[in-house]
Amino acid sequence: xxxxxxxxxxxxxxxxxxxxxxxxxxxxxxxxxxxxxxxxxxxxxxxxxxxxxxxxxxxxxxxxxxxxxxxxxxxxxxxxxxxxxxxxxxxxxxxxxxxxxxxxxxxxxxxxxxxxxxxxxxxxxxxxxxxxxxxxxxxxxxxxxxxxxxxxxxxxxxxxxxxxxxxxxxxxxxxxxxxxxxxxxx
Amino acid sequence: xxxxxxxxxxxxxxxxxxxxxxxxxxxxxxxxxxxxxxxxxxxxxxxxxxxxxxxxxxxxxxxxxxxxxxxxxxxxxxxxxxxxxxxxxxxxxxxxxxxxxxxxxxxxxxxxxxxxxxxxxxxxxxxxxxxxxxxxxxxxxxxxxxxxxxxxxxxxxxxxxxxxxxxxxxxxxxxxxxxxxxxxxxxxxxxxxxxxxxxxxxxxxxxxxx
Numbered sequence: 344x345x346x347x348x349x350x351x352x353x354x355x356x357x358x359x360x361x362x363x364x365x366x367x368x369x370x371x372x373x374x375x376x377x378x379x380x381x382x383x384x385x386x387x388x389x390x391x392x393x394x395x396x397x398x399x400x401x402x403x404x405x406x407x408x409x410x411x412x413x414x415x416x417x418x419x420x421x422x423x424x425x426x427x428x429x430x431x432x433x434x435x436x437x438x439x440x441x442x443x444x445x446x447x448x449x450x451x452x453x454x455x456x457x458x459x460x461x462x463x464x465x466x467x468x469x470x471x472x473x474x475x476x477x478x479x480x481x482x483x484x485x486x487x488x489x490x491x492x493x494x495x496x497x498x499x500x501x502x503x504x505x506x507x508x509x510x511x512x513x514x515x516x517x518x519x520x521x522x523x524x525x526x527x528x529x
Numbered sequence: 530x531x532x533x534x535x536x537x538x539x540x541x542x543x544x545x546x547x548x549x550x551x552x553x554x555x556x557x558x559x560x561x562x563x564x565x566x567x568x569x570x571x572x573x574x575x576x577x578x579x580x581x582x583x584x585x586x587x588x589x590x591x592x593x594x595x596x597x598x599x600x601x602x603x604x605x606x607x608x609x610x611x612x613x614x615x616x617x618x619x620x621x622x623x624x625x626x627x628x629x630x631x632x633x634x635x636x637x638x639x640x641x642x643x644x645x646x647x648x649x650x651x652x653x654x655x656x657x658x659x660x661x662x663x664x665x666x667x668x669x670x671x672x673x674x675x676x677x678x679x680x681x682x683x684x685x686x687x688x689x690x691x692x693x694x695x696x697x698x699x700x701x702x703x704x705x706x707x708x709x710x711x712x713x714x715x716x717x718x719x720x721x722x723x724x725x726x727x728x729x730x731x732x733x734x735x736x737x738x739x
Contacts, residue, residue, distance in 0.1 A: 466645060473650050481653060489657035497668045504644035504651070509671050518668050524723070525664035 367395065369419070370404030371412040377419045383426040389476035409474050414467035421456060421480055449483045457487040462503075652676070656689055 366378045385392040394400055407415060449457070457465060465484060472480040492500060501508055510518070519526070644651065655663065655677065663686070667674045676682055700709040712721040 469650055470647065473647065481650075485650070485653045485657055488654045492654070492658060492666075493662055497666060500666060500669050504646060506644040506670050506673075508669070510668070515668060518674070522664050522667060524721075525661050 367391070367400050368402065368404045369415060370406050371410055371415040372408050373412050375412040375415070376404045377415055379419045379422045380426055383422040387422055387425060387477050387479060389478070391475060407475075410471045411467060413464055414471040417460065417464065417468045418471050418475065418477070418480070421477075424452060424456065425479075447482065449486055453483045454487075457483055652682075655682075656686055660686070 365381050367381050367384055369377045369379060371377070381395060385395050394405065399405070410418070457468075460468060465487060469481065469484040469488065471477075472484055491503070495503065500506070508515075646654075655666070655673075658666070663677050667677050694715065696713045696715065698711045698713065700711075701707075702709065707724060710723045711719045712723075713719050
C-alpha cells in the first residue's frame with residue numbers, strides 16, 4: 344500500500360513537472376528532435392497552440408511527419424528569433440484584420456532570415472509554415488517567393504514551380520496577343 | 530498645332546462592362562484593372578463574406594486551417610519530391626475547396642500539374658503580386674489562367690491592396706483618325722496610355738471600324 348501511494352505521488356510530481364516545462368519537443372519526419380519555447384510555439388503556430396491546449400504534446404518529441412528536419416530547424420530558428428521581438432497583442436490584431444489589411448512588410452531580420460535560404464529550403468519552409476498554421480511565417484515566405492517571381496518570364500516561372508505547360512502553341516499565341524501589353528515593360 | 534477635336538467616351542466602372550462600343554476595349558483592359566471585373570460590388574465585410582461561404586480565398590483559408598489543425602490537410606495534387614511527397618495519399622479532403630456551390634466548378638483536374646507548392650500556398654503568393662505581373666502569369670498554365678481571371682481572386686487581390694479605383698477615358702480623334710485610351714487614377718494622373726501604335730493593334734482596328 345505504502346509503495347503504491349509513493350508511486351502515485353511520484354506520478355503526480357512528474358505530471359506537474361511536465362505541465363511546468365516551458366519548452367516543447369518536436370520531431371521531424373527523419374526523427375531529429377528540436378526544442379522550442381512553448382510560449383513562442385503557441386503564439387506563432389495555431390496548430391501547435393491547439394496541440395498544447397489539447398494536451399497532445401509528447402515529451403519525447405511530438406511527431407511532425409510532414410516536415411523534414413531542415414524545414415523544422417528553420418521553423419524552430421524562426422520561433423526562437425521571434426520569441427522576444429513582437430508582442431503578442433500586435434500579432435493578434437494582425438490576424439484579425441488579415442483579410443482586409445494590406446500585407447505587412449517583413450521586418451529586417453525576417454527578410455534576412457528568408458534571404459539566406461536556398462530555393463528548396465524556402466519552398467519546404469513555406470509548406471511547413473502552411474502546415475503548422477504560422478500566419479506570420481507564411482506571410483514572410485510568401486512575400487519572398489512573390490519577390491522572386493516578379494522579374495521572371497512565364498517559362499522561368501514554370502521551371503521554378505515545376506508546372507507543366509498545358510496550353511497548345513496556338514492557344515498560347517492567342518493569349519499572348521490578348522495580353523501583349525502586359526509583356527512590355529513600362 | 531491644331532487643337533484636337535475629340536469625341537470623348539467617359540466610362541467608368543459601371544459602364545465599362547456594358548457599353549457595347551467599348552466592350553472590346555474594356556475587355557482588353559480588364560487585365561490591367563482586375564478590380565473592375567466583378568459581377569457585383571465586393572462585400573464590404575470580409576467576415577460576412579466568410580459567413581456566406583463567399584470566396585475561394587475564404588474556403589481555401591478555412592480549408593487550410595481546419596485541414597492542418599487536424600493533420601489531414603490535403604490537396605488533390607502532390608509534390609514531385611521532397612519531404613511532403615509521402616504525404617500525398619491524404620491529399621483528398623480539400624478537393625471540396627475546388628467545388629463551387631454557385632454552379633461553377635473550379636478546375637479540379639487542371640490542378641494536377643499545378644506545380645510543387647500546394648494551391649493554397651500558391652494562392653497566397655499570387656495575391657501578393659501586382660496586377661500586371663499576374664496578367665503575364667496567365668500564360669503559365671490553364672489552372673493559373675482560370676484562377677487569375679476568377680472574380681473571387683480579383684476581389685481578394687483588390688481587397689488586399691486597398692488601391693483606389695481607376696478611370697478609363699477613351700478618345701476618337703477624327704482629325705488624325707486615331708484612338709486613344711487613358712487609364713487614370715482618381716487624382717487625374719495617367720498611369721497608362723494606349724494609342725494606335727500601342728502594342729494592341731487588333732483592339733484599335735476593331736475600335737476604328739465601328
